[in-house]
Amino acid sequence: MSDTIHHECGIALIRLLKPLDYYQKKYGSYLYGLNRLYILMEKQRNRGQDGAGVVGVKLDMEPGYKYMDRARSCDANPIQEVFDKIHANFPPDLTSEKDADWAKQNLPFVSEVYLGHLRYATFGKNNIDYVHPLKRASNWRSHNLALAANFNLTNVDELFDSLIRAGQHPRNYSDTVTLLEKVGYFLDDEIQDLYHYFKEKGFSKQEITPLIEQAIDLPGVLARSSADWDGGYAVAGVLGHGDAFVARDPWGIRPAYYYKDDEVVVVASEGSVIQTAFQGMNMNIQEIKPGYALIIKKDGTVTEELVREPKKRSSCSFERIYFSRGNDRNIYQERKKLGELLTPQLIRAVDGDLDNTVFSFIPNTAETSFYGMVKGIQQYMVEEKKRQIREGKASWCEETLDAIICREPRIEKIVIKDAKLRTFITSDSGRDGLVGHVYDVTYGAVSENDNLVVIDDSIVRGTTLRRSILRILDQLGPRRIVVVSSAPQIRYPDCYGIDMTRMNEFIAFNAAIELIRERGMENLIDEVYKDCKAQQGLPKEEIVNHVKRIYAPFTDEEISDKIAQMVRDERLHAEVKVVFQTVENLHLACPNDTGDWYFTGNYPTPGGNKVVNTAFINWVEGRDERSY
Incomplete structure (x- = not known):
């Protein structure tokens, strides 16, 4: 991550x-x-x-x-x-x-x-x-x-x-x-x-x-x-x-x-x-x-x-995506499936131009989902080969058939994490000055006509993307960088053991707020705030998650596009796109672990709704406090 x-x-x-x-x-x-x-x-x-x-x-x-x-x-x-x-x-x-x-x-x-x-x-x-x-x-x-x-x-x-x-x-x-x-x-x-x-x-x-x-x-x-x-x-x-x-x-x-x-x-x-x-x-x-x-x-x-x-x-799906060790047989297969299920979105993100697309991953935990992503692209290309042959578009010239049959995804190890340097970065404040040097890249593997697709297991704040990863990837000279998350958009705080407690920590939330302001819908923020405040003091069993309404006016794609704008530094030359896993595909890949509150706001316990409303109130009131 x-x-x-x-x-x-x-x-x-x-x-x-x-x-x-x-x-x-x-x-x-x-x-x-x-x-x-x-x-x-x-x-x-x-x-x-x-x-x-x-x-x-x-x-x-x-x-x-x-x-x-x-x-x-x-x-x-x-x-x-x-x-x-x-x-x-x-x-x-x-x-x-x-x-x-x-x-x-x-x-x-x-x-x-x-x-x-x-x-x-x-x-x-x-x-x-x-x-x-x-x-x-x-x-x-x-x-x-x-x-x-x-x-x-x-x-x-x-x-x-x-x-x-x-x-x-x-x-x-x-x-x-x-x-x-x-x-x-x-x-x-x-x-x-x-x-x-x-x-x-x-x-x-x-x-x-x-x-x-x-x-x-x-x-x-x-x-x-x-x-x-x-x-x-x-x-x-x-x-x-x-x-x-x-x-x-x-x-x-x-x-x-x-x-x-x-x-x-x-x-x-x-x-x-x-x-x-x-x-x-x-x-x-x-x-x-x-x-x-x-x-x-x-x-x-x-x-x-x-x-x-x-x-x-409601067992935690984030366990499967990131926290647990990937050598568990079931977790390994689930992470591969998360990568594979992203195939249709990736094809759209590169406009179907697979010949000019390089696939890679952000080390280290995203490597397994990368294998699944490559498998999905390979399967897509196999179907394309079958279609071309069935439709008679391929002549029986051996050279042409070789070109069709041998066509494979372009796979490169682009990003390399410097583990020695990483160990010294122990806090957010100390991290910012060195974060640009945590990753190295492989030069010469990407051309100026290429799309560069890199998969990560999740995108939370987007800070490292903006300050480090996109900058070093841009040095390779691709025309487009597509950052892929094998997890859906993280929109809500966790209150069950993962330290994600503040709304402004989530780039998906910040993107939704930007869209609200751009479209002159600031009254929605005020309404949600008032409704959250009105529930303070109620028994937790009676509290409703009003923060869901912040995201309701927008599609997942609109929020993803806004995130892409927010993580793109104006000095970058490449176009930037961001693709997130869907919640539906998450449940297909991890059918036995359906806890998805950080993505959907559907908390399994009454206390979760209390926490998310408190987090929103703290954000509106400018208090940098934990929400539980």
């Missing part, structure tokens, strides 16, 4: 089902689980660069020994920093110096349960206090709770107030702390009820503790905790005695996958990283169902339990 978007967070949970000496004997190390966790986190690195954290929980430790360890970092390279901290406690030779039992009792992070997290900050910025896993500590083992999540809630204000009404005094106003305290509150309530139950049965306090740990109803705790959560989430947690869980929102907005065999249970935000970390070819990796929680009890029992009534599935 040429424009920067803060990614979603990533989670990883590992529960070893055998004694630690089993892994030492079979795999050569009692750190088998920790080593696999490191790979899971590294393979999900794209999901978090603001912070990383790991919690390890040891099962059945004797009183007086530490059983829960945590390491976190918000440094520039947080994963490496976290694991450097962990490994600093280990002796040089882990495999032979001491046995697994000694290591578990004496070394931190020699554990049976591991919970890891990768954070992209959508709240709290780069502050260690907000880096997951968050921890709720207690002298009672089962009261200890570590939590890590890929999530965003739209109704933190309501949830915060509910904690205050319950008599709590939360230490921070954030969705992360609120979520931790909600789960912790109902966990405490559950344990207290169990305590009174077993006490009435005549058990001693010492006898009651293990009975409580066995009897904790985690699905019930999660059902009560999440009953009023509005948003997308995959929430992973582990209790001090060893129970663990991963709960998924009832709309399936945020992803979570798991794998289980007789040695291990593993959960991650992406299925393909599980396969990579455990080197399996035919692993039965499953998706945690929306509204369900994967429950892993201390005794190793694994079940998938209903926590909230599943709603209409």
Whole structure:
């Protein structure tokens, strides 16, 4: 993606089902689980660069020994920093110096349960206090709770107030702390009820503790905790005695996958990283169902339990387009299909002149959709060849037939990303001065009579197009540059974990506003603003997305053409066109992941409508604030 978007967070949970000496004997190390966790986190690195954290929980430790360890970092390279901290406690030779039992009792992070997290900050910025896993500590083992999540809630204000009404005094106003305290509150309530139950049965306090740990109803705790959560989430947690869980929102907005065999249970935000970390070819990796929680009890029992009534599935299509790793088989095929379905629009954009058109892509995530785009053009050209031969336009001269049959799309690698330079560009302010040098181009591959078609996975702000990509492509001297997005126009803020919160961040919105002003329709802006303001204070369930009316007067093509004008610097020589995927084709390519609110404004939860109206109000009033 040429424009920067803060990614979603990533989670990883590992529960070893055998004694630690089993892994030492079979795999050569009692750190088998920790080593696999490191790979899971590294393979999900794209999901978090603001912070990383790991919690390890040891099962059945004797009183007086530490059983829960945590390491976190918000440094520039947080994963490496976290694991450097962990490994600093280990002796040089882990495999032979001491046995697994000694290591578990004496070394931190020699554990049976591991919970890891990768954070992209959508709240709290780069502050260690907000880096997951968050921890709720207690002298009672089962009261200890570590939590890590890929999530965003739209109704933190309501949830915060509910904690205050319950008599709590939360230490921070954030969705992360609120979520931790909600789960912790109902966990405490559950344990207290169990305590009174077993006490009435005549058990001693010492006898009651293990009975409580066995009897904790985690699905019930999660059902009560999440009953009023509005948003997308995959929430992973582990209790001090060893129970663990991963709960998924009832709309399936945020992803979570798991794998289980007789040695291990593993959960991650992406299925393909599980396969990579455990080197399996035919692993039965499953998706945690929306509204369900994967429950892993201390005794190793694994079940998938209903926590909230599943709603209409609205799993995030942006996951498929951009965030998830492209080595997943289904995602790979879907991205190719997104490129292929653009064929009719591309043919029109170059006026059918394929002989004088060069096809390329913006590295790196758009490469897969580029393969699909080329496949679509190839299929189109094959049909053209058949038509020419059937209609008798081709003589039977061998030279003419060769020219027809050998006609193929012209494919070149035009844009090259300088990965070394890119790593130093960490913020928008620091980025602007260097953005023009992030990409190099291949000179001599395009002539002055050529159309140059380049595909990107999405266009959000258009900033990099205007300041960098179009300028360097123009240096090649094409007569026309066609920029293609495999995603539809991003028009609305996300409020479920992707950091897109302000209306003026979207070039599609800015293009619609320009069209409104050009056509003397400014009253529409005022009307939408007044209607959004009138809904402030209403329950979120009663709020309507009035911002859709900003786009209603215009076709997709009109907005695309205006975007092309806006990203074209007046110093460019080439004509510029911009082509976007259609929402209809998006759903054809990704039929199982229908969450498209950033394109359509159709939010799956009531809180989404509240967020988009707030974002519009902030824009009109000139406030550079988050909309949730």
